[in-house]
Amino acid sequence: MTEPGEIASFRLGYVPGATPGKWARIWAERRPHVPLELVGAPTDEVVERIRAGAVDAGVVRLPIDRAGLHAIPLYTETTVAVAPKDHVLTAVDEARLDDLADDIVLRPQDDTLPWPGDRPGRAAASDPATTAEAIELVAAGVGLLVLPQSLARLHHRRDLTHRPVVDAPRSSVVLTWPDAENTELMEEFIGIVRGRTANSSRTPRRPESTPAPTTKGPRGRRTGRRR
Template identity: 75%
Template sequence: MTEPSDAPSFRLSYVPGVTPGKWARIWGERRPHDPLELVPATTGEAVELVRTGAVDAGLVRLPIDRTGLHAIPLYTETTVAVVGKEHLLTAVEEAAVEDLADELVLHPQDDTLDWPDGRPGRPADITPATTAEAVELVAAGVGVLLVPQSLARLHHRRDLTYRPLTDAPTSGVVLTWPDAENSDLMEEFIGIVRGRTVNSTRTPRREGAPASGGPAPANKKAVRNRPARRGTRRR
């Protein structure tokens, strides 16, 4: 029998705001002896890690360069405007892009929103490097920030709030992995994110897995958070 310490691991990168916890829990139930390593990264870093083989797959936001990659759509996020608690936008439950025409809009360098008709509002002289830095500027009264709703929640502050933008581009989250023959572990994770049961013909059955699809005893060591590691992983 293969010892847990000798079992291959599945490395999954994920971008800020994306929460892989549900899928990680199911993985732990189905693959208690195959560790799932979670690697936080930006979208650009996550795609590079997938391309170089440093991770097996990534949970990223579109748009990305899909050359040589598979991509399964998972869900779509609403775009929101992050503003101070005293901002005029807080008088409404939701807003439109035209409501930001006179606003100073911050566009951090890690912004992945795709604005086909150009970004709304007046561009700020400051270009923050990250969303976190942009949030700090909004709190200082510098401008407003447009981000996927999950990022607004991730960077929540008591002095800030957000409002959905009804006509803004949305943000799609996908699972991406190399366009090559899938490993057994890759097929397992694809099955998990697609909602396949243990009994599905395309979901590999593992020794000791419950035939009914019910949870197996979870291994607390099955999921580990590790920093991004570049380069090709050892097979």
């Protein structure tokens, strides 16, 4: 909570691959005196920070525990397979899970895709701890990696490429915040991510200054209060 005399701020957590820059630019135009603080962290950590009051809202990937939280959908990500540039997968524009059946498909422990059952391909001897480590293994020729396209772009390497996997599960990204009465700043940010203009925002605005009233003087001349 902001103490008297303290400059207010809005703190937004966001997961790797999310790109809140556009929203931050619009925020700076509408709230130039209120800093927008961006805090990058994995989904579980962002949710923990929201519950602890360390951030005001978060851009996260589902699934999450929604108890005590609001959540509105933002977008659904394309799922891709990352492979070396000389891999046979690069011969097609789009892939299917069956196309990966003979390959080792790495399964990082921070994988966020909502797999309903068996994962594609063959499992590696051990699971890498992070997506970043899995990318290094792909570059070393150990296997392939299936993940949201935004993460593939985040970990881009010149020796790797990716192809959409049309029948793979896709990751949904949501804006989440505490299930309580919204603050004025929270309403402002919701309006920004939903594309509302400044004039259509639900947040109250300072009234425009009104000119001093005028009265008619002798012979119909208008008089006003001189400053």
